[in-house]
Amino acid sequence: MTSNKKWRIGLYYILLLGAVMAGTMLLGVVTVVVFKYFGVIRSDESGYSIALVTTIVISVLVTFLAALMLGKNIITPVTKLSDLSQRVAKGDFNATLDAKSYISEIQTVIDSFNAMVKELGTNEALSNDFVTNVSHEFKTPIAAIEGYATLLQEKSLSEEEKQEYIEKILYNSKRLSTLTGNILLLSKLETQNIITDKTWFRLDEQIRQCILTLENRWSEKGLNFNIEMDEVWYYASESLFSTVWTNIIGNAIKYSKEESTIDITLEKGVDFVTVTVTDEGIGMSGDTLNHMFEKFYQGDLSHRSEGNGLGLTLVRRILDLCNGKAEVKSQLGVGTEFMVYLPADRAE
Known part of the structure; x- marks a missing residue:
C-alpha cells in the first residue's frame, strides 16, 4: 500500500x-x-x-x-x-500627589512636583506673613506719631508735656526710618549673591567706631566695656559689616542690665577671624534662640519692647554672603554670648 x-x-x-x-x-x-x-x-x-x-x-x-x-x-x-x-x-x-510608580523616571517627576508645591506653599506663606508683619510694624510708629501730633495741638499743654510729645514723635520717626532702611537693605541682599563693594579696612577699628556711635545708648545705662581685639585688616564690604556690628552690639546694649559689663574680643585664628560679644543681660529662652534669625521674630515679651525683628535677619544674610557664620549661647537671667566667625583667608 x-x-x-x-x-x-x-x-x-x-x-x-x-x-x-x-x-x-x-x-x-x-x-x-x-x-x-x-x-x-x-x-x-x-x-x-x-x-x-x-x-x-x-x-x-x-x-x-x-x-x-x-x-x-x-x-x-x-x-x-x-x-x-x-x-x-x-x-x-495643598495639591500634592500621593501616587506611586514603579518607573523611576515617573516617580522622580511625582516627587519633584510635590517638592515644588511644598516650596511654593512655603514661599506663599512667608510672603503673606511678611506683608502682614510689615504692615503691623509700619502701623505702630505711624499711629504713635499721629497720636502725639494730635495731642500737641491742644493749647492747654505745658512746655514739659510738649517736649515729651516731641521726643516721642522723634523716637517713632527714627524707628520708622530704621524699619524702612532695614526692609530695603534686606530686600536687596536677598536677591544678591555676590558682594561687589569689597575693600580692605581695619576690622578692629570699625568695631571701636561702632561702640562710639552707640555711646548715647550705653552711657545712659552706665555700661562698661572690656575690649580685647587683635589688629586685623579684612577684605569685605565695610558698610555691610558696620550693619552687623551695629545690630549685635546694639542688642547687647539694649538687653544688658544697668551698670553691667559687655565683653568684646577679636581674635585672628588659622581658619577663622572670631568676634565675640558677651553681655550680662536678661538672656534668651531656648525658643527665642531657635527662631532669633527669622524675619520679624522678636522672641518672648522681654524682647518685644524695641526693634522690628529684622536686625539679626540682616546679620545672618550678610554673613551668608561672606561665607561666615554666627553662633549664640544664652541663659535667661544670666546673659548672651554672640560669636561671629569670618573666613581667615580674607584677613591680614
Missing part, C-alpha cells in the same frame, strides 16, 4: 501584532513571533492551528496585562499631575 503523505523540511511560525492601549492613548505595538519547530514536517499537518489559537490567547493576555501596568504606572500619575497642576496654577498649594 502506497502512502500519499508528502514530507518536506519547513518552519512553522506565527506572527502576531497587538496594540497596547491605555484609555484612548496608543502606548505601543507588541509583536509576537512564535516558532513551533524547525525540521521535517508533513505538508498536511494541521496541528499548527492549535498553536495559533494558544499563542493568540497568550498574546492578548500579555497585551492586556501590559496595558494595565503601563496605565497604572504612567497614565494615571500623569493624568493626576495634569489636574493638580491646574489647581496649583489657581493658588491651591
Whole structure:
C-alpha cells in the first residue's frame, strides 16, 4: 500500500501584532513571533492551528496585562499631575500627589512636583506673613506719631508735656526710618549673591567706631566695656559689616542690665577671624534662640519692647554672603554670648 503523505523540511511560525492601549492613548505595538519547530514536517499537518489559537490567547493576555501596568504606572500619575497642576496654577498649594510608580523616571517627576508645591506653599506663606508683619510694624510708629501730633495741638499743654510729645514723635520717626532702611537693605541682599563693594579696612577699628556711635545708648545705662581685639585688616564690604556690628552690639546694649559689663574680643585664628560679644543681660529662652534669625521674630515679651525683628535677619544674610557664620549661647537671667566667625583667608 502506497502512502500519499508528502514530507518536506519547513518552519512553522506565527506572527502576531497587538496594540497596547491605555484609555484612548496608543502606548505601543507588541509583536509576537512564535516558532513551533524547525525540521521535517508533513505538508498536511494541521496541528499548527492549535498553536495559533494558544499563542493568540497568550498574546492578548500579555497585551492586556501590559496595558494595565503601563496605565497604572504612567497614565494615571500623569493624568493626576495634569489636574493638580491646574489647581496649583489657581493658588491651591495643598495639591500634592500621593501616587506611586514603579518607573523611576515617573516617580522622580511625582516627587519633584510635590517638592515644588511644598516650596511654593512655603514661599506663599512667608510672603503673606511678611506683608502682614510689615504692615503691623509700619502701623505702630505711624499711629504713635499721629497720636502725639494730635495731642500737641491742644493749647492747654505745658512746655514739659510738649517736649515729651516731641521726643516721642522723634523716637517713632527714627524707628520708622530704621524699619524702612532695614526692609530695603534686606530686600536687596536677598536677591544678591555676590558682594561687589569689597575693600580692605581695619576690622578692629570699625568695631571701636561702632561702640562710639552707640555711646548715647550705653552711657545712659552706665555700661562698661572690656575690649580685647587683635589688629586685623579684612577684605569685605565695610558698610555691610558696620550693619552687623551695629545690630549685635546694639542688642547687647539694649538687653544688658544697668551698670553691667559687655565683653568684646577679636581674635585672628588659622581658619577663622572670631568676634565675640558677651553681655550680662536678661538672656534668651531656648525658643527665642531657635527662631532669633527669622524675619520679624522678636522672641518672648522681654524682647518685644524695641526693634522690628529684622536686625539679626540682616546679620545672618550678610554673613551668608561672606561665607561666615554666627553662633549664640544664652541663659535667661544670666546673659548672651554672640560669636561671629569670618573666613581667615580674607584677613591680614
